[in-house]
Structure formats: structure tokens, C-alpha cells
Amino acid sequence: MEILAFGVQSDERPLIQRAFAGHHDVRCLDVFLTEDTAPIAAGHEIISTSVNCGLGHRVLQTLAAGGTQMIAQRSTGFNNIDLDVAERLGMTAARVSYYSPYSVAEFAWTLGMAVNRRIVRAATRTRDFDFRLDGLMGRDMHGRTVGVVGTGKIGEAFTRIAHGFGMGLLGWDVAENPACLELGMEYVSKERLLAESDLITLHVPLMPETQHLVDAAALRAMKDDAILVNSSRGGLIDTAALVDQLREGRFTGVGLDVYEAEAGLFFLDKSMEAVEDDTLARLVTFPNVLVTSHQAYYTVDAVGQIIDTTLGNVLDYTAGRRSENVLVPRS
Template identity: 40%
Template structure:
């Protein structure tokens, strides 16, 4: 029986993974602590590691995994920007869950848009105190407004479908545009500058890479419409948060809905209600009446959690059974022939 160490786990992780185990194939240990250089020695005696978005799998952690003869890390999420792929290549196979539920994330992004626009969160608090006044709750029709979507992968495509259901005009940017999809759905791919200048609402659905880090920066904000609404349910590093704060202070940004944050690792997924937030930028964001922050809950639906557990366990089965690794990340090895396509594994 293979032993797997799960890091940064919560009760719901245990519940959904244990529901899919038959008790004979894997022995799982659930650690609440995050994987990092300080905690990596906990992997001793295990055959595999399962990690999450705020675990740190850098070169030093990879060295420890190699020392302990661990050849697989399964990310129970789609993103893997917290993994040093250069250090992992040819040493540790990194697997992921590429499509746990694009509906979950896109629907949460839409919830942020509707809540910010119609201020339902503020209305709820008012009526709880018998305040039924409407002053300050004015919104705008989404119908015939323009939404800009950055990234047209699985989540971005679902988001486009949802926005079209509200009668919005859609523009999109993707470095690898799918013109057939655009033709079927009736939207246009444009360059980033055009997207920024014409969008009333901007929703981010792209991975965090070297190229997309601080994609939304001071220059990008300058090109946007006054009063633009920015929604980010992807990765915090896509936005230069200092520039975002300045845009909010100056009125350039009318609304911001954030399910992710650049430095979320110290805060998100934890109950810190009895503590002082020492991050000055996060504390400042929480003071704006036109900012709505949720704690990386876009993925958090029953369907998504079940799919994450199922796919993660299938990834481990494929690795330990010697089969092809369909969900192995791309290490950007720059080899002329992709070994994953020919042999099923990158190395």
C-alpha cells in the first residue's frame, strides 16, 4: 500500500478524499501544515505528496523529496506557479487537476460582479437592522455593456457563456485565440489595449506565469475606462496590488472583486478574526466600500471538491501503476520531440 502525505489540508479535504478511497490502495496522512523547507522532512517514509496552492515546492523542497525517494507531487488544483519546474524536471513528476469545475470558478466570478454592482451584501446588512432605505445601492444594467475576458481556457469559456446570458457584448484576449470558438459564441478577440479601453467589466481567467505576472499594472489601468470593474478569480499575482490601490483611491477603478490576492498565503483559508492584519495593502483594500474580497473560494463547490479528489487519486494511480501521466504539467523542456506525447511521461 502506497503512503501519501497530504499538506495544507482542511476537514473538507479529508471528507472528500476518504469518500473515494476503498482503504486498500493508499494510506493517506493529512497534515494541516503547509509544505515548505521547514516542514518538508515530514515526507520521510512516504511514497508521494499531495499539495495545494499555498504550499511551497521550491528547489530545496525538491531536493528533500528526491532524497526521500519521492517521485511524484500531485497538486490538487489547476495552478502550479508555486512549483519550481526546473528543479522538478527529470526528478519529480508534477501532476495537477486541470478541470475540476470551470463552472464553479466562473459562477463565483459572476457572483462577485452581481454583488458589487447591486450591492446585495450591503443591502442584506441594512435590512437585518430594519434599514430599508435604497440610497447608495444604485447599480447598472449589465445588458449591452461590454465585458472583457482575459484567457479563454475552460473557465474563460464558461464565463463568456454566462456573460452572454446577461446580454453583454464580449471581447476577449488570449495569446492562443480560438477563432472557431469565437465565431460560434459571437465574440471578438482583440489586443489587450483595445480590451482595456472598451471594457466596462474585466474578468481574469489566465494562469500566473512570468509573462502574466502583474498583467494588470499601472500602465494597463491607465488604458482602462474610468469606473471599470475588475474581477480576479485566477491568481493574485496577475494584478499589481499597489497599482490597484492607487486606481481605487483615484477613482479610476469603480469596483474590484478579488477571490485571490498576491500575498494570500499568510491569510487565506485560515480564521484570523481575532488577530490584527499586518499586511498594510490587504488591510487598505478591506477599507474600500467598492471592493469585495473572498478567500479563494471560487473552487469551493461539492462538484469541484469531488472532482479534485477523484482526479488527484487517479493521478497517483497512473504514476504508481507505470501508466501515462495525462495530467503531468509541461516543464518547458524545449526538446524537439515531446516525450509525453510519445511515451506518456515527460521523463
């Protein structure tokens, strides 16, 4: 059976082909699954998608009409898939429930430190042989307070890093993580976490309850010199409200690996095109903001685990088995 994989990065291609060898043929496409590209999947019972592929009702209907019955998503998040429509169409959908939490946690910490110590500005200056230190002053993280919003596997990994730097630990989640408690984390209300934290990092999934979790009121509640990091999902932050606060000169730094309107932008080369997204265009102009293109997960370790799990989901489907990764079961 040939499996069609959408949105495959060049670094991923050999890993996918190596993993699937001896099991199924796989054809890797660098284009993302959209309404325009969905007809390409005709005749393929199984397709694989990335988190920035859009699987709304029109795409799913096109896929079903072409004979696709199984969607193997190469990510933990699945807010890009209309699961209700998939179920009505009798399609199976599966995701990757778990991969290395260290990849995202380490990158989130890197974003925080990069904006704190003005690394990008410093590197740009030295390329021009400008070695002044004006405007590059950061601050020690030791002794300051981190607020971890979401203390699952990734939040726990981040907490361990912050603990190693000697930071005070505040956490907010629907359930307390015993491992974080052992590290000395104090679980508090969201309001207190926002008000007292010097560094705030987001590690909760995007769902209706967390859409714009960090809204205008939450941003106003933060310290003027706080650092905000988001390596989870762009929709957790009201970006327009964030831009408003940045225009007022607030925050030491903001590190964003995700953006709420990133679909159709991230993972693509738009360098020769006019940017139509005014909010993003404004966001990247602030000197205390660092935006990266949803790369926190992108390590050989994490991507390897994602691909291995995706292969396992495909093999489970063809064998009629069901695992914890299944979002919509086989009808």
C-alpha cells in the same frame, strides 16, 4: 502505501478518504507544506499538495531527503512548484489539468454582480435593520460590454453567462476560441478591451509573461466606472497599483478571489492576529472592493473532479504510466 495530503480543508477530507479507499491509505493534514512542515513528509513516497503550499528548492530538497518521490498537486496551477529543482532531484510532479470550468466562471460572475449591486453592503445594513437604499444603486449588465481576458474553458463558460445576460462580448487571448466566436465575441487588442469594457474578467494562467498583466498602465486605460474581476491568479494584477487607483475613486467595483501575496494567509484563520500585509489591509477597506479567499473552485463538483484526477495521477505513478497531467516525469 500511505499518502500524505497537505492543506486539506475540512469539507475535502471525507471526499479524499472516500476516493482513495480501496487504493491507498491517505493521511490528511490541515497544515500547509512549508519549510517548517516539510519534515513531516519523511518516509512518504507520495505526497499531495494544494495550490497554496510552497514547493521551492528548500522544501523540495527536504522532501527528497525524506524519501518523497512523487508530488500530486490538487490544482490546475503549478506556479508554486519549482519544476527545475524537482527534475534535478528526480522527483515526479503531476497536476489536475482540468476540472469543472463552471465553478470558477459562475463565481467570477457572482463577484462581478455582488460589487455591481452592492450586495455585501446591503446585507450588512439589513443586519443592523438599516433599510436605506442610499449608496446601493447598481446598473444593468444587459447591453453593456464584457471583456474576457483568456478564453479557454473557464473564459468560455464565463462568456456563455455574459451572453445570456445580453452583453456585448470582447475577448483577448493568444488563440481564438471557436465557441466564443459563435456566441458573437469579437477578439481585439488588450488595449481596446480595457478601454471599452464595462466588466473585465481575468482567466489566464500566471506565468512570467502574464505577471502583472494588469499593471498601472492597464488600470489607467480602463473606464473610471469599470468592474474588474480576478478569479485566476493574484499575480496577474499589480495590487499596489490597484490600491493607488482605488484611492483616486476609480472603478464601480473590484472583485478579487485571489491575491498575489495570498500564500500564508488564504485558507487560514487570521482573525485574531495583526495583519502585517499593509497592501491587503488597505485593499479590504474600500467599500467597492470584495475580497474572497480563493474559493471560486470550491464546489462539490469541482473538488470531486480534482480529487478523482489526483487519485488517477497517483495510480498512474505507481503503475509506471504517464498522462497529460505530468509536469515532471518519473526519472
